[in-house]
Amino acid sequence: MSNPVIELRNITKRFPGVLALDDVSVTILPGEVHALLGENGAGKSTLMNVLAGELQPDSGVILYKGEEQRIPSPFVAQRLGISVVHQELALCNNLTIAENISLPASANNPGWMPISRRRFEQKARAVMEQLGLMATNPRETVGRLSIAQQQLVEIARAISQKCEVLILDEPNSALTIEETEHLFSVLRKLRADGVAIIYVSHRLEEVVRIADRITVMRDGRHVDTSANDNTTVESLITKMVGRSIDYFRRQDDIQPTTNRALEVQSLTCEKHVTDVSFHVNQGEIVGVAGLPDSGKDELVDCIFGLRAYTGALRIKGRDASIHAPSAAIENGMALIPADRRGAGAFLVMSVQENTVVSSLGRVSSLGILHGSSVQKVAQQYVNEFDTRISSLHQKMRTLSGGNQQKVILGRGLATDPAILLLHEPTRGIDVGAKAEIYRILHNLAAQGKAILIVSSELPELMGHCDRILVMYQGQISGEFTHQTANEQAILSCAMGQ
């Protein structure tokens, strides 16, 4: 066996309130595809960021070819020969493939030095030939390529420099099957050339096919590293999940009604959602689970009128035409968006302004806001949700994530909706605030609201939903009730097993 190219020894990284990496040790060999698996928040990305120089570990050492090495910046990582192909690609869309590939090589030349596009193209061709991309024209502008092609350009740029370790972060989440095949053939070529490839992914079947060794992480800890002989997807899922969590099970005995508040009929959104139908009853909490590219995120956008779709929505038994968020609100819906800082909070506005912004008609007459009504509405939700603020005039950006989310929840409820759509409602919120938000949701359901939660956090869905729908490749691949739900079965459904 050859000497390891990288040894991560006892890496620990702490963020405020979270132990992101807890004494993690992993060894990477040259010429292997090393898969790194784990659920959301398991610490995969943090570990890769440490290796790529984006983050500094609190303790632990990195050995590069047997020597202890500090990696203070991505640039240093690059110089050592560690390249990262990020999920959000870092390419210049206005330049050609050849120009993008040649960019790093010319970084140290003086500005007056002439460039030769012909030499760029020769170099690009050579690299692309090495990757088996002979058919690609290096003069093509990168912005016109598909995501898959752009990814290959980024790999080409990485190997055009010194590249001993190539980190691929969720490389195939946007790829079709053929494109994934092609990526794999490229990776096999690189492996044969002795490049160590770290492959971070959540698509287990593909990991099983391409990886030589597989490391599983969970809750910031290293769980297992083993050679990929006869590994099954099931055994990987067990390793990834294998924990006992005390779910916040629904405790109330209140049964949802059978009155349909929201019916979705054959909803289709090009490329993302195909013919999805389901319903949510009054007083019911329905969850939608799925991997990041399953179409669950687009589904909630469609229902709230943020994305074009075909199909029908029925609200309380009546057809509703909802193709804009304003129409959704008029029809009694409210959305708590996933991107809290971008799409949810008006960060520079106050708590009370954030609360009433969707229901200005209620607190104004003839276009003039009534300060006292604004305060009254805002105060009502602050009291109801026990939001911790110093004053109603406090700026939103000074609040913690949990308190921001409560304010946004209040904004949604101020429009008096019958249907509440929650998209990743507890993302980035600490455990205590999470529990409070769940308590609020249960109260709302008990009052007869219909609640749809789209979430990547399975425990959250399992603990709080009456029913869980699982999406895979744009379709509903499974449905579970509160009683029949178990994590392994849902994960299998989410992976199309």
Add this chain to the structure above:
Amino acid sequence: MTTVVSVKSAPITPGQRIRRLLAAREAGVFIALVLMCVFLSLTTEAFLSSRNLLNIGRQVSVLGIMAVGMTFVLITSEVDLSIGSIYALASMATGILIVDQWQLLPAILVGLFIGGVVGFLNGVLSTFGKLPSFITTLGMLSVVRGVALLVTNGEPVTVNANSGSLPDVLAQFEFLGQGTFLGLPMQLVFFIGVAILGWALLSLTTYGFRVYAVGGGVKAARVSGIKVFAVKIWAFVIMGVLSALAGIVGLAFLPSAQAGRTGAGLELDVIAATIIGGASLAGGEGTMLGTVLGVLIIGVLRNGLILLGISPFWQTTIIGLVIIIAVGIDKWTSSRRVS
């Protein structure tokens, strides 16, 4: 093996070559310019005369010299609003020194240096200062013009035989603005020279390559080891020096300048010409050829409206409409291309 991109690198058929040529952003601008010229040569007698054409060339030169600099700035996804004021300050500084009996070359170099310094300040504030260049240069627009007012006390600077400058220096200076070279007005010679140098720098050198990279993706540029701040600061310096050059050439043609008025509003014409030529405020896009065509469009448009006897008040309106239509056409067609 999956075929990733269907376009083969070679051979390219003539049809493909033409189609690719037409798809280039400059093609649309070029066709518009040709149509305007054809229309004007049919409807007016004066348009196609060499005197009129040289006149157009001379009239757009000051605008053109600055548009070359603006092309660099816009491609890096910055903007410079202070150039009209740099134009004024630099030309007046050179003018004062000539009146003060300096030799020509040092006087010009001081003017250019002032332009470069203001550009450098713009660049440093917009990169290390973390201010949007819109704000930096909006402020600098006022600051620089204010300095020009302070220095001249609001009095006009006039460079002529009565002003006290050395006679041979005065003659050389006037040649720069009013003389001809190979039958071309000197102003136009400056524009052509600057445009060629600008094209070479932008298209042939490592620096030009970096300008595009920075505008196309700051993150990618940084990952590739490019010093983004240096690229941007240099773009502002080039812009500043060229604005000063334009100011000096402008003063040599029309030998009087006044701090309150000279060059005021010029920045908008320059940005307009550059954008008509295909540069984008979002950065990453633009070519020197496109900029030259954009400058010519504005020149021909102005000239044509005068020849057609249309009220000069319409000029302003029509140039505004041309900007909207030119950028609009590009946006609408490019969004179709993407989808």
